[in-house]
Amino acid sequence: MPNIALLGSGGGERAMLGLLGSLVQLKKCDLLDCMLYLSGISGSTWCMASLYRESEWSAKLDTVQDAIVKRLNGPEVTWTDSWIKLKKYHKRDNFSLTDFWAVMFVSSIVKEIDEDGVTHQRDYHTKDPYPVYAVIDDQCKRESLDSDAWFEITPHEAGYSLTGAFVDSAYLGSQFKNGTSVKKQPEIDMLYLQGFCGSALADETEIKKWLWEEMKKIISCGEESSQACQVLLTLAELNLCVLKDEDPTSLITTMTELLKGKLDKHGRAMFISAQELLHERKSAILEQFTLTICENFGDWFKVQDTAGWIAIDIVKLITRWIWGTTYDFLYDMEVEDVHPSVLTEKERYYEDAGLLINSPYFPMLREERDIDLIISLDFSAGDPMETVVKTSQMCKELKIPFPGVKLPDNITEPDDFYVFKGCDKTPTVIHIPLFNKVNCDGHIQDWASKYSTFQQAYSPDLISDLIKKAGENVINTKEKILKEIAKIVEQKQSKVH
Template identity: 25%
Template sequence: MALAKVPGTCLLTVRILQAYDLPSKDLVTPSDCYVTLWLPTACSQKLQTRTVRNSRNPVWNQSFHFRIHNQLRNIIQLKIFDQDLVTSDDHLLSVQFDVGTLRVGEHKHKSFPLGSKDKRLEVEFRLRSLSDCAEQLVSNDILVARELSCLHVRLEEMGDQQGKGRVQLVVPGSYEGSQEASVGAGSFCFHFPACWEQELSIHLKDEQLKVPLNSLPNGQVVRLVFPTSQEPFMRVELKKEESPEKLAVRLGSGPCTEEQAFLSRRKQVVARALKQALQLDEDLQEDEVPVIAVMATGGGIRAMTSLYGQLAGLQELGLLDCVSYITGASGSTWALANLYEDPEWSQKDLAEPTKLLKTQVTKNKLGVLAPSRLWQYQQELAERTRLGHPACFTNLWALINEALLHDEPHEHKLSEQREALSRGQNPMPIYCALNTKAQGLSTFEFGEWCEFSPYEVGFPKYGAFIPSELFGSEFFMGRLMKQLPESRICFLEGIWSNLYAANLQDSLYWASEPGQFWEHWAKDQASLEKERVPLLKIEETQTVAGKIAEFFTDLLTRRPLAQASHNFLRGLHFHKDYFEHLHFSAWKATKLDGCPNELTPMEPYLCLLDVGYLINTSCPPLLRPMRDVDLIVSLDYNLQGAFQQLQLLGRFCEEQGIPFPAVEPAAEELRQPRECHLFLDPDRPEAPAVLHFPLVNDTFRTHSAPGVRRAPEEMAAGAVDLSASGSPYHYSKVTYSADDADKLLRLARYNVCNNRGRLLEALRLALRLRRRKRRGPQPQ
């Protein structure tokens, strides 16, 4: 992350000349057209030309000026509208232009073709350097935090006009936007980009005062009297100063220092456990200790219950201390959230936590929607809204889900799980979610992995993270603006397992066969080529059929139940070379990646939901090259397709260029999956080995324990129904019978314990991979 006063401020002049052969919405008269200009790296508002009436070839000949920084990706959007005095203005055409293709001092005439030979928009661009301004930039070469100024405004009453009227203060593009209060109410504060040419507007009744902010001296108080048509009655006191330079958002692609320190502590535990498990003669040095991770998929109560059983199996074999990371998605996050309330959970017998789990899984759930419970939910949600959290249905689902899994509300918070990592005594948990668009695109067209750990919450794609206790607070340009109390972990579980946020288009994807789904998804990704062109996009006039298609697209992609969380990336801009950055491109998963004006930092809220709407896996955090994982123990809780999600993950990694072994089970394994399967790529040491445990009932049917065959009267205990449709463990089931809960716990534990030899073989393989990496590349 670089922090410096960086020269590179330029003045961009855009002259809108004229357009030719514009379409007309009116069959009788030509269009009344104007052009809007939007450059979000230089101005928060859309600027607009005058309207030229009754012309298919309008001439505007108007100039607009923008102060830009050449270290940013500056994309200007030009839109042509037909003004309508009765209905909303019709959008005719749109173009986007990359200002980075201009050279300083260049005067460039650009003719944008708009579909046909004669239809075009003529624009002139001019770029010249401004030597009087060097701006403070903080960047990881993907995102850029710019220098902020802080404006303090104080209003004082004058004369005998006290308390009359309301005053509104507006600084466009600031974090606060607009603020309103009674005359003489006191002090206000605005945070805004320092190099933007902003102004403060003060509105009182029908009168207005505008103050250019770049004319105010830093650190000095300026006093003005509001000029009204009547007797002056309000004094305005202004003071502009620099905002703190330190960011609350960490811009960096590697693990945070706390995670690095944890891993060092954990490797000491892992080294001792591996020495005992593999009967090694010598102690392992820290740099030869392999990084081993457990990856759990989602699957509702089934995933939560099965994970308890499999962790108990690893503990019984003495292998749980060999694990450095555990990742979870959807239902498996419920198990992790429960376990990590105890800072010593993996060092204790899991019998007691499992007993508590069974109590909750088998209890009657009807009371969770009782009127008294609903009133309690309403009270807590009202308090969250009062504190500043956005209101959304997912928060209600979070409270209902908590009632399904617990008898009383749990006050535990994600950041409190750091105590469970303080001595390296447990693996580090990582919880996964997807960020997408609330409307307009399906998950397969726009999906960004977001990870939650006790230390941080963030987006690997952008290299942007915040301390976990600050998730939900309000940020602007990387600075913390308003800190809200950390949410109870149940509200995060509502994000991680939001079962009801699927839009219709997601459902249509998954209604197809797995192969059809992938080909459809991969086809959508085919346009994601690394190219940089001046004209990024042209949109033409919509026909009636196009408007109907847009209506159905909105209908198919709307997410009425999506989680609305304050966006901690809000206000950050993109570095000019962000698209070429290794870690950004490696985590590319959206057709919008080449359009920075449409990516997540431009959104006021995040739209976070269950990862199962893309791929039911929690593996991506383990594939970050900085974590350098050697072995992934894959725990898959899907009832349909023992390898389906792992194969989708493999195809995803192949498309993105992420090292991952080929998942190619033999035909016999597809017909009759075993309890454990190893996948590796001997030619690519950077790819982790994957030991895959699908949820199958194989030898458990005939064996009550490894090597112990069932007696005839015990055969019923081995009959575990894992069918895709009629299973008592379907994800929609929230209550199990005591017998079904016991069967699933025993099956999960058995499948791990019955594969002790394969697990030890995989650990030896991980140790060899680590030692191979330690030696470095060998000469050919």
């Protein structure tokens, strides 16, 4: 049998439901048992997290699907439960926007707080594809260290896919120095992992607007003086105002009055003018103003309660844009093939892999996995062929076996099935876009416009329609998939004989 990897791209709830519908139909078509690995990023990991809560989910997929859909159509997580969970996260080392995002956004979509650790999935799924969750190392992405950028988490290990440096998954997030555990941290749970993987569902400005709006809920929980709460609320509104390119004059007047007589640590009065916030460098100016308020807030208002400190910390994180802070398990080590910059910092920052390539090809291209066939289910917004094209280009640069990808010019409506092949050591790649000319029958844009990546939870009708639409792709391409599998089996048999 060939080693087959099934990939689910990013795409928020669209990807979550698209992967679910595809898996259900793969089961009905007797194709799911062929899959050795199931790998996802972003929204696809939300589906995976739901599936792998159930032991041997592939043997009872209809029942599991019904339970997931019922949950998604049910009530949201209560504010009380969200607040309790956020306070737990805040007590851990390396609190970041990922914690806030997981609790406030991801739980509102998946409608649960899953506190199981990923190691809970060990030896629990002998009949299921092996799960591989993927993120990227933000510093490596910024430094264009593409071979070190891809980071995977499985029930057994977590680490750098291509360079091969791993730690036991139970210790991901714990503090190490020179390969020795210095400080054990609680194992990251599946809610956090879903936030970890799915943190780039819109452009930065839109996410910042959402985060500031959510911040106002946290501020309202505070027990501090009304003046302290008003300063934070006004600060949130001021940041929102600038993000929306609105006139900040009235908010600045309010803030000036609230901060009257307040001095920073250098004895300077707190002041910002509307003229400064109309300047082309307004973001940097407001950022410094916001951080200065945070640095002095505790002294000004003698902050006592948990909500106040959580609010201040989140304001700092939004302003500095810090996601996925994690102790570096490779800190102060010497590891062959790993870039020195990965070894010299106490913390690393991990985020949604969609910020690099919106599909987890590279974890599946580890030489040890010896993958013969990759089936890519693409739920991306925008260009449905971008992931496979970019992967092919990057593999060429990194000298990783991957087929060349040549497409016809000006594809206005994608087909439902593409196959790319290379030489003997290169995996065959099947690429299936979610919305295509076959299952959408000339209405691709209509379907795409109904399912935004960054929006509130889908309605029951949207959920059922999308699951069905994704399943149609499997039905329509089943014979082509079987044909490619048969070819690989024949090739492997000929090598044996």
